[in-house]
Amino acid sequence: MNRAALTERLKAGVWKDNPGLVQLLGLCPLLAVTTTLVNGIGLGVATLLVLTFSNALVSATRRWIRDEIRIPIYVLIIASLVTCIELIFKAWFPTLDRSLGIFIPLIVTNCAIVARAEVFASRNSVADSIVDGIGMGTGFALLLMAIGFFRELLGQASVLSDVSMLTGNDAFSGFSFADSGLLLAILPPGAFFSLALAVAVKNAFDRKRRRSRNMGGTRSLRRSD
């Protein structure tokens, strides 16, 4: 794969076809876990790992897998990977694992992962699939972090409040700006509001860029005249 195609793939995952913002996949964990930035980082990284490895494995085995049994095999591969990741989290990030709770095992049901296996990895080379997994996974993780950051800031008036779950020491426990924040942001409605806002911001940004590109296009036309 050449460099241009590689950046194009990554860009598609992070921005153009972002699994959360554009495809609106995997919303259950996205909405439920993003009460703090650290939760967002934890689940985002876990999903990124699962997505990358599952894309690689699905792509590597695609020649031997008959069409009729492809879905059970995807499920098998994804479930095994998630179990491994869960065990690794339990062993090295026990407090984060407790905070994410059921949502680590639930990565299995994140339809963004099956969707990438079906739409991309089963039709492309291993290298392409890994890049796609990294791109889509990063896009999903960044969205989780952005929403987690936003909801934590509004709801608890803090940033990185549970960072000791990641680092394992209590020396630094994030920044806190006030005793309490806007409660609504941490409650479930806050999750929907935040996601809607994120989608709206992305669309507004895209529209603005398209408009300025069109204007740039006419200008360059004129110049070529």
Next chain:
Amino acid sequence: MKDSSAILKSGTTLAAIAAICTALVAATYHLTADRIAANDKAILEQSLQPALSDIFYDSGVSESRLVIPPPHDLPGSEAAIIYRVYATENPVAALFVVTARDGFSGPIRILLGVNYDGVVTGVRILQHRETPGLGDKIVSTRSDWVHQFADRSLADPVVAGWAIERDGGEFDQLTGASVTPRAVVKAMRDTLIYFDAHRDEIFAAAATEDAS
């Protein structure tokens, strides 16, 4: 004939992939099992620590676990857990893990430490689903509410005083949430009454073996 060979082929592929995946999970489990067991024990001991305040003890807390299966007179309908704490083999305190069933939304798991004389050494909320910002102030990281119980006992206040102020008791309630603190105070009172009645049995009983 063609159909059956296709089925056979699919079945073999599925079995092979299943075997590989199982091997992968088994290997990961093998690599992480010891660490996970150590973590679980550390998390447990660490979570019990706040209920002990600064009592001196020299026994392993997690090894002294006593599980009281229902029915029992402690709060909650599931098994209650008691950790016994000893210093030079003399009982000094007991840690109760009990459940208040009458919270605002779902059960509240409470850790209550009591010294040998029945005086509360510390209280923590282990698990709850109370409303964020209101009922969740029972958690020590959200407010000081839970600290008012330290050093109290059934003599201070007497049983009738073990209630929130709104119900004529001596303990602070939380603004906007009275169901939650009421449930927690009631569970603590019942636990203290149980301890008072069963103290010697509790410390004499043998530790409950792990089911596994």
